[in-house]
Amino acid sequence: MRLAVLGAAVYRYIRTALARHTTHTGSMNSRHSFYLLIFIIIGVIAGLIVGWYWGAAATGVAWLGKLFLNTLSMLVIPLLVSAVITGVTSLGDVRQLGRLSGITISYYLITVAIAVLIGLIMVNIIQPGVGVSTVGLAQPDELLIAAQEKGIGDILLSMVAPNLIAAAAETNLLPLILWSVAFGIALASIGDKGKPAARFFESLNEGMMLLVSWVMYFAPIGVFGLIAGMFGAAGSAQAFMEKIAAVGLHVVTVLSGLTIHFIILILIMLFVARQPISYFVGMLRAIVTAFATASSTATLPITIQCAKESNIDERARRFVLPLGSTVNMDGTALYEAAAAMFIAQAYNLQLDLGQQAIIFISATLAAIGAAGIPQAGLVTMIIVLQVVGLPVEGIGLLLAVDWFLDRFRTATNVWGDAVGAAVVHRYLQKHID
Ligand code: ASP
16 A cells, blocks of 8 residues: 555656656657656566577567667767767857867766765775685687777777777767767858858757657666667576576675766766756666666657756767767776776785776776777776786686676766766856856
8 A cells, every 4th residue: 555655656756757848849848858758767677578588589689679779879979970960060159169069078987986986995894705716717819809898098089989880880989970070160160161060060960859858768678678688688587686696696796886976976967967866767768778778878869858858068069978878887996896806816916006096997997988888888997907807717617607798887877977068068067158
C-alpha cells in the first residue's frame, strides 16, 4: 500500500518536473517526454527480465538495440558539426569563445580530478585486489596493438586529422570539433558574407534536432534490445553473476566510487549551476541511453535534445556537450585509476604516493584520450599500466566484467557532460548576457 502511495508520488513529481522544465518549441512536449521516460524505464526492466531468463536466446532481440544504436550514430556527425558551428557563430562576439572555453575546460579538469581522487580513495579503503589470483593471465595482444596507436603524445596529434571526411567516417570527433570551432570563428569574422553559411548550419541543426526527437520515440524498444542482448551475450545474467563474484570487490569499488561521483555532480548541479533537481529528471533519458549503449558519442543526440528541453542556453549545449562527449569522461577516469590500483594490489605491488600521483595524471589523460565508444577505456587503460610499470596481463582480470562496468561509467560520463552544460549556462547568464 505504502509502495503504491510512494509510486504515485514519484509519478506525479516526475511529471510536474518535466512539465516545468520543458519547452514546446520544435521538440517533444512535456507529456511526451514524461511518457517516454516511463517507457524507457520499462524497456530497461523488460530487457533485464528477458536477458535474465532467456540467457543466450535473448540475443535474438539484440538487433532491435543495434538498429537504435545505428540510427543514433547516423545522426551524430551532421548534428555535431552544425551544433558546434552555430554554437560559435551565435556567441555574437568571438572573443567570448575564449572565456567560454576557459570555463568549460576548467569544469572538465576539476570534475575529472575529483573523479580520479574518489577512485583512488575507494580502492585504498576497500583494497579489492588483495588476495585475487593472477595465475594464468595472458598478454592482452589485441588491446596492446590498439593501445600502440594511442600513446599519450598521440592524443595531441589526434586533434588534427589530415582528412576531415575520413575523420567523419571513423567518428573521430575531436578533429571535427576543432575544425567546426575554427570554421565558426571564420564565419563570424567575415561579417555579412558569413551569414548565409551560418544560417545554413542553423537550419541543418534545427532539422537534425527534430530528427533526434523522432528517433527518441524508438528509445524504449532500442534500450530493451540493447539490454536483453547484452545479458544474452553474457550467457544469461546468472552466468554473469558468477563472473562478477570472481572480482566482486573490484565491482563494488568502482560502482560505489561512481555513485559518490554521481552525487557530487548532483551537488554541483544544485549549488554551482543552480538548476533544480528536475534538471536531473529531464536528463534521465540521456543517462539511461548511455547505460544501454555504453557510448557517450551515440548518446550525444539525446543529451543535446534533453538539454534543449531543459532550456539550457543553446551556446552552452552546442559547445559543451559535443566536446564533453569525447573529452570529458569522469566515469572512465575514475575507473582507470581504480582498476590500475586493483591490478597492483592483485600482483602484490605496493604503490607509494608518488606512483599514485602518476596514476592520477595518466588516468586523467587516458580518459581524455578515450573515444566515446564501448570499452574504449579498456584500451587506454594499457597506457596507464605502462606508464606506472604495472603488468599489462593484469587487464585479464577485468575483461569479463568490463562491458558491464562500462555502462555505469558511460552513464556517469554523460551526466558529467550534462552538468557541465548547466554550469556554463549559469556562467553565460551571469557574465555574458
Ligand atoms: N564507453 C565509454 C563512453 O563512451 C568510454 C569508456 O569508458 O570505455 O563514454
